[in-house]
Amino acid sequence: MPLKLSYKISPINDTIFRISLPLPGYPPYINVYLFKGEVNTLFDTGIFWTWRLLRRALHDLGLQFSDIHQVIPSHGHVDHYGAAYAIAKRNKHVEVITHIADAKRIEEGLYNKPSIMLKFIESMGVPKPLIVPLAFLDLTFKSMGHPVIVTRKITDDQCSLQVGNYNATLILTPGHSKGAMCLYIEKEGFLFSGDHIVPGVKPIILAGFEPNTSFPVAQSHTIFHTSLKKIEKLSPNHIFPAHGEPFQEKLNRLIVKYQKVYQFRKKRMYNLLLNNDYTVYGLARQVFKNLKGINLVLDLYLSLSETYTHLEAMCEEGDVIKYNFDNTYYYTATLL
Ligand SMILES: [Zn+2]
Numbered sequence: 063m064p065l066k067l068s069y070k071i072s073p074i075n076d077t078i079f080r081i082s083l084p085l086p087g088y089p090p091y092i093n094v095y096l097f098k099g100e101v102n103t104l105f106d107t108g109i110f111w112t113w114r115l116l117r118r119a120l121h122d123l124g125l126q127f128s129d130i131h132q133v134i135p136s137h138g139h140v141d142h143y144g145a146a147y148a149i150a151k152r153n154k155h156v157e158v159i160t161h162i163a164d165a166k167r168i169e170e171g172l173y174n175k176p177s178i179m180l181k182f183i184e185s186m187g188v189p190k191p192l193i194v195p196l197a198f199l200d201l202t203f204k205s206m207g208h209p210v211i212v213t214r215k216i217t218d219d220q221c222s223l224q225v226g227n228y229n230a231t232l233i234l235t236p237g238h239s240k241g242a243m244c245l246y247i248e249k250e251g252f253l254f255s256g257d258h259i260v261p262g263v264k265p266i267i268l269a270g271f272e273p274n275t276s277f278p279v280a281q282s283h284t285i286f287h288t289s290l291k292k293i294e295k296l297s298p299n300h301i302f303p304a305h306g307e308p309f310q311e312k313l314n315r316l317i318v319k320y321q322k323v324y325q326f327r328k329k330r331m332y333n334l335l336l337n338n339d340y341t342v343y344g345l346a347r348q349v350f351k352n353l354k355g356i357n358l359v360l361d362l363y364l365s366l367s368e369t370y371t372h373l374e375a376m377c378e379e380g381d382v383i384k385y386n387f388d389n390t391y392y393y394t395a396t397l398l
Pocket of ligand 1: 137139238239257
């Protein structure tokens with residue numbers, strides 16, 4: 063996929079800047095936030111492939127990699143920590159800060175082994191010609207990041223630290239990934255939401271699968287919704303997501319919207335399962351009918367992830383049962 067090699071700088075105020083860096087496929091770009099001042103800080107970094115663009119953008123803002131005091135990947139996905147290594151390599155003093163729950167995947171570039179991924183994809187009922195491209199996509203994700211040593215691992219659910227000229231709070235909001243964090247600046251009412259809150263999409267869809275030694279693990283919708291509740295009491299006047307444009311919306315309204323979409327989609331899947339047993343792939347093709355074109359493989363990966371996480375939640379709740387037949391998992395609705 064061609065990567066448009068440009069970046070965009072959008073000032074938020076005199077010392078906070080949004081640097082949008084390209085991503086291949088979807089979402090099309092990631093927002094890296096720079097807090098300039100006493101403690102020059104980057105919240106997220108973009109992928110390793112675009113570290114030179116990040117360096118140029120910082121240069122436009124009067125900074126070098128050597129001026130950066132701390133890099134905080136919001137969580138352990140490649141587009142958020144991928145370029146941290148490029149900075150750490152050129153700046154021995156930079157602090158790389160992340161929550162301990164995601165530190166391992168940042169330090170080891172932890173991804174599922176291809177053999178495990180192939181087995182897992184097969185178990186979802188994916189037709190043979192699509193299995194290899196999907197497993198290859200997982201490897202491509204891996205190449206977009208470069209492992210980096212995390213110098214400070216946060217163990218608390220919440221911690222205060224200085225970013226730029228501000229006192230900020232890092233809040234653990236697991237769901238999209240285990241160690242996902244939001245950054246809140248109370249004084250300005252700014253919430254930097256990473257992938258926990260993204261406009262237009264329910265962020266769990268971008269979650270993919272947590273690596274595991276035997277089989278990848280689905281992200282938990284239950285944990286995600288608990289994390290939404292956790293930040294509901296904050297009343298930010300602006301939300302700055304890692305993907306998409308900053309927006310203003312009352313958090314409680316947004317959370318209600320997320321819950322509606324989640325319940326609606328579960329109901330829809332349940333109704334389909336009442337008429338037929340489905341594999342993850344079979345159900346994903348029913349629910350997401352418009353998958354085609356250049357992004358087919360990536361769209362398929364995301365829709366499989368979304369369908370799988372819903373099915374696992376429904377199994378937990380007892381509405382759906384999963385059974386194994388010929389190395390493939392099928393799901394069936396239990397009658398209420
Ligand atoms: Zn992510």
